[in-house]
Amino acid sequence: MAAASSLAFTARRGDPEFIAPAEPTPRGLRRLSDIDDQGSFRFYRSVIYFYESGGRGGPTSTRGVVDPARVIRDALAAALVHYYPIAGRIRELPDRKLVVDCTSEGVSFVEADADVALEEFGDALCPPIPCAGELLSLPESNSAVVTNRPLLYVQVTRLKCGGFVFGTQICHNLVDAAGITQFLQAVGELAQGMAAPSIRPLWARELLDARGQPRPAFHHPEYEPASDEANDKLRPGDELVHRKFLFGPGDIAALRDQLPPRLRPRCSRFLLLSAFTWRCRTAALGYAPGDEVRFMFVVNGRGRSPLPEGFYGNALTFGVARTTAGELCSGPLSRAVELIASARARAMADGYAQSAADALVLRGRPRFTTARTYLVTDLTKSPLHEVDLGWGRPLYGGPATTTLATFHMPARCGGIAVPMCLPPRAMERFAAGVRAGLAAASPRAPQAAVLSKM
Structure with missing residues (x-):
């Protein structure tokens, strides 16, 4: 892998412009759902x-190639x-209820150029993307004011090699991962x-x-x-470092072999790696027993709720497994697998999303709890x-950064x-x-995991 972590460049940005719908569109207020407007999605x-x-x-730019900024x-x-x-x-009504005011004001669009080539980012792109801020x-943040401002920010950065980067930032109250994918696929088709x-x-x-x-x-x-949230091992402002951990098929098979025979056939890769990394992370942070x-x-409600094809809002709920640090770290891997599997079964039960919406309204649309919590989203499928977008499949497509929450990625x-x-x-x-x-x-293969510092 190339040494992408040492990459440094500055993008030359044009002035932001608003891209409005190409034709007249309906006006008025559209309610967000009670799953959409929870505090953690702001x-x-x-x-x-x-x-x-x-x-x-598409049109031709001064570089003699198709100009991706114009096409997009x-x-x-x-x-x-x-x-x-x-x-x-987005506007906020009493009781913190969010609605979308369909004003057709448009989304923010910036085109930029950078004197860097795709190969300089390395051959195994993964969050955090080098120089993502450019x-x-x-600026990346896990909280923001989302009212009275554009709901989507786009930057198209042309690179010196002829490639380009398509960077998007969309208000999470409006869409989940499946929803933004549906929208971006529509952009690509058009x-x-x-x-x-x-x-x-x-x-x-x-x-x-x-x-x-x-x-x-x-x-x-x-x-x-x-x-005792104040006694968490992770606090705002802590110095944090990033690494990518790559688990190959051999690693996954070896971990599966640690499970009792009754669990092996029905333990997904997500359950297995989640249980393993949860135990390692808990031990590394040094929690008291x-x-x-x-x-x-994250549990995707599509396919389990009566949602029609084309729905692009938040259809996700959260499963939670809980135990003590001592039980988790001293017990076998199978115990962690069973805890997560039980939590997943609860979160996939009929009526769970409706129950979550009810709970959110009763509790004033709170943020979810992050203290002593390891949050993971599975993006492998x-x-x-x-x-x-007309340039074939991307070399990389996914989150630009990661925080204390993380992803499983193909x-x-x-x-x-x-x-x-982590610190x-x-x-x-x-x-x-x-x-x-x-x-x-x-x-027989003690160095099976590829640990690459990002």
Whole structure:
């Protein structure tokens, strides 16, 4: 892998402009669902794409190649005709209820140039993307004011090799990962000449609203404060370092062999790696044996809720596994797997999303709990990585950065990449724990994990 961590450059940005829908669109207020407008979604989620040169169609730039900025600008305007709420502004009503005011004011668009080539980013892109701040319009943050401002920020950065970077940041209250993927796929289809998106977008946010008399049917620890939150091992302002941990098929098979035979056939790669990294991370942070620790993960409600094709709002809930640090770290890997599997079964039960909406309204639309919590999103099967804007599949498509929350991401040769963000000494202990755990699982290949510092 190239030494991408030493990369430094400055993007030359043009002035931001607003891209409005290419045709007149409906006006008025559209309610966000009670899943959409929870406090933890009040931020802008980044998704960034790297494309090689060789696009099809569109005008020619001064470089003698198709100008991706012009193609994407026009495709955005066309897509916003169908996804017109994205061109509006969020307003806040009493009781912190959010609605979209469909004003057609447009999304923020910036075109830029950078004297850097794709190959200088390295051959294994993974968050945090080097110099991501130069490729995105907004500073990255896990919280933000989302009212009365554009809901989507786009930057197209042309590179000296002829490739380009498509950086997007969209308000999480409006869409989840599946929703932004659907929208970006529509942009790609229109960029390539289709008259309309292949999937017709539907609002339908009322399907994930709380009932008139909210009555949660499930327990929702994701919105309950952790005990003694002030005594967490991670605090705002801590120095943090990043590493990517690559688990190949051999690593995954070796870990699976540590499970009892009854668990092996039904333990997914997500369950297995989540259990393993949760134990390593908890030990690395040095929690006291009696401290409660949590594993929280995203559950996609599509396919389990009565949501129509084309729905692009937040259809996700959270599963939470809880135990003490002592039980987690001293017990077998199978115990952690079973805890997460039980939490997943609860979060996938019929009516769970409705219960979550009820709980959110009753509790005043709170943020979910982060103290002593390891939050993971599984992106290994997401089409987020496949958005084609006319330049073929991207070299990389996914989050630009990671924080204390992380992702499982597809890697080459069937592996899974897990970016990790921890204080320096905890990261050293975590890496050592991963090495030791894999060595114990596969004594013949103690260096099976590829640990690459980002």
